[in-house]
Amino acid sequence: MTEPVISASDLSLTFQTGDGPVHALKDVSLDIAKGDFVSFIGPSGCGKTTFLRCMADLEHPTAGTITVNGVTPEAARKARAYGYVFQAAGLYPWRTIGGNIRLPLEIMGYDKADQSARVKRVLELVDLAGFEKKYPWQLSGGMQQRASIARALAFDADILLMDEPFGALDEIVRDHLNEQLLALWAKTEKTIAFVTHSIPEAVYLSTKIVVMSPRPGRITDVIDSPLPRERPLEIRDTPEFLEIAHRVREGLKAGHSYD
Amino acid sequence: MKRIVPVLVVVACIFALWYAGSFLMNRAWVMDQAARAGTEPGFSEVLRDTMNQDRAKLPAPHQVAAELYDGILDKKVTSKRSLVYHGFITFQATMAGFALGIVAGVALAVAIVLSRVADRTLMPWAIISQTIPVVALAPMIVVLTNAMGAGSLMVPKAIIAGYLSFFPVLVSMVAGLRSPDRMQLDLLRTYGASPRQVFWKLRMPASLPYFFASLKIAVAASLVGAIVGELPTGAIAGLGARMLIGSQFGNPMIMWSALFAAAILAAGLIWIVGGIEKLANRMMGGQRA
Incomplete structure (x- = not known):
């Protein structure tokens, strides 16, 4: 067994609010192995997004430890270990699609020729050539x-958060994108953490x-899927x-029975 | 065509009201004259005489139009009675003030957005600055700039114009630079972007639509500032000076024609700035209604 890519143990995060503390995460422990496709599911308030944001160093846990690629989330973020996809596409309206994809590359200082090659490659990967x-x-x-x-x-991070x-998209588009995402995952061998x-x-x-379940946010079950990696839509x-x-x-x- | 009709209707209404006003306000003088001459004028004579007085209380539109035509097209542009000459002087001060206002507005906005201290200390002063009547400030600015050796009225006028025009730019730019939402900032954080990169790649471009929208207000404010700067300062050239002269010599025609020249100048400036805004919009991906 190789080192887990993401490893959390007894992770807790408590927000202090005007109405007292809110336990967004309580004693969450989980290992994600390389090449896994892990989904986090649960009602709103169960901490699934918070957990993902902890991995991305966008939130800071108040107790417990979490490592990404064996280092702290902050170090992993600075090493550009992961790509983060938000609920909304959040493309800059003043940049073209190519320009938007070039954005992280510009920030990370890739040279111009490399930028163009990468833009072309990832656009083909998501079928937007x-x-x-x-x-x-x-x-x-x-x-x-x-x-x-x-x-x-675009910048070859091994982890995709x-x-x-696809939360804001209709069912038909979502099916299609799910299929594409699986193909992409098979092709790129990324480790994916996916909130839904x-x-x-x-x-x-x-x-x-x-x-996961809310109040406090915690993991109630972890299911290892017996389904094969190759999955046509009909498998459903x-x-x-x-x-x-x-x-x-x-x-x-x-x-839910806890409330 | 559909857009023109309502505009024409409004213009027609204004003209109708204006003519009616001219008739009512200028009638007293006609009746006075008639009483002195011992005559009893009919309605058509009164109407005729109210429309063509040299020193009418309210000159009729065609009189103002004739005076404007005379002032803009018939006089040599170097003549001291040419509205083009006076308009250009005001225009220069407006542009200088506009540039000053843009620079000051953007610089202050950047400082306010980047620094919490600046946000707390500068913004209240910026707001207070706009509550002081500029007419009261103008003579002081003239005296001070003169004492510092400005030499002409151009400098104080530009400062007054800039004083009025920086505010809309400032307010819009603060809103624009703060417009990127949490998600967009988080995204850049995941890239490990530096504060400088966040500013240049996200905040600055995101603020541009706000900036261009504020320019229209700023240019109009700048023109008002330039004209106000000419009123209480003993200026002898510029549209504001023209208005003052008209009022001092009891010649409403000069006032009215200068007023309309200023309105034409304002319309032209706003039209140009609007064109620049459209152009910039197109260069930034266009189609944001």
Whole structure:
């Protein structure tokens, strides 16, 4: 067994608010191995996004430890260890799609020729070749989100952190993007942490499903998916798939019985 | 065409009201004259005489138009009675003040956004500065700049114009530089961007639409500042000086034509700034309604 890529043990994060402390995360422990596709699922307030933000050094845990690639999240962030995809595409309206993907490369100081080569490569990876010169408003919501994934892939981080990236898209587009994301994952061999509130999405995509519940935010179940890595959309009608989905649903229910 | 019609209707209404006003306000003088001459004028004679007085209380539109035509097109542009000559002087002060206002507004906004201390200390003063009547400040600025050896009225006028025009730029730029949301800032943080990169790659470009929107207000404020700077300062050239002369010599025609020349200048400036705004918008990806 190799070193886990992301390792959290007894992680807690408490926000101090006017109404007293809010336990966003309480004693969360989890290991993510290299090449895993891990989904975090749970109702809002269960800390799944907070956990992801802790990995990205966007939030700072108040207790416990977390390492990313064996170092602190801050060191990992500065080493550009991960690409982060937000709920909204967040493309700059004043930059073309190519210009948006070039943004991290400019900041990280890649030379011009390398920038162009990388932009071209990641656009092909997300099936947006030929859209480099277009502006964000000229693309559909799904295409914009693909461009934002391309932006996160451009600088070769081994880890992809995705915070409900398809949450704002309709079901049909979402299915299509899920399929593409799996293909992308197979091709790039990244480690992906993926926050969602859709059970089918979590089961379809993941090798590992982490079920969380709120107040305090904690992990109630970790399911290692027996599904093969190769997954056509039809797999969602198989008994294995439905069985995992059922277990996720039970896990979510168990979490709720605490209120 | 559909957009022109309502505009024309409004213009027609204004003209109708104006003519009616001219008739009512100038009638007293006509009646006076008639009483002295012992005649009893009919309505059509009164109407005719109210429309063509040299020193009408309210000159009729066609009189102002004729005076404007005379002042702009018939006089040599170097003539002291040419509105082009006076307009250009005001225009120069406006542009100098506009440039000053942009520089000051942007610089202050950048300081306020980047530094908490500046935010606490500068913003209240910027707001207070706009509550002081500029007419009261203008003579002081003239005296001070003269004492410092400015030599002409151009410097104090530009300062007064800049004083009025920096504020809209400042307010818009502060809003613009702060417009990037949490998510966009987090994104740059995940890239390990330096504060300098956050400023130049995100805050600055995000603020540009705000900046261009503020320019229209700023240029109009700058023109007002330049004209106000000419009123209480003993200026002899410029549209403001023209208005003052008209009032001192009891010649409303001069006042009215200078007023309209200023309005035409303002419309031109705003039109140009609007064009620049459109151009900038197109260069920044366009299509943001």
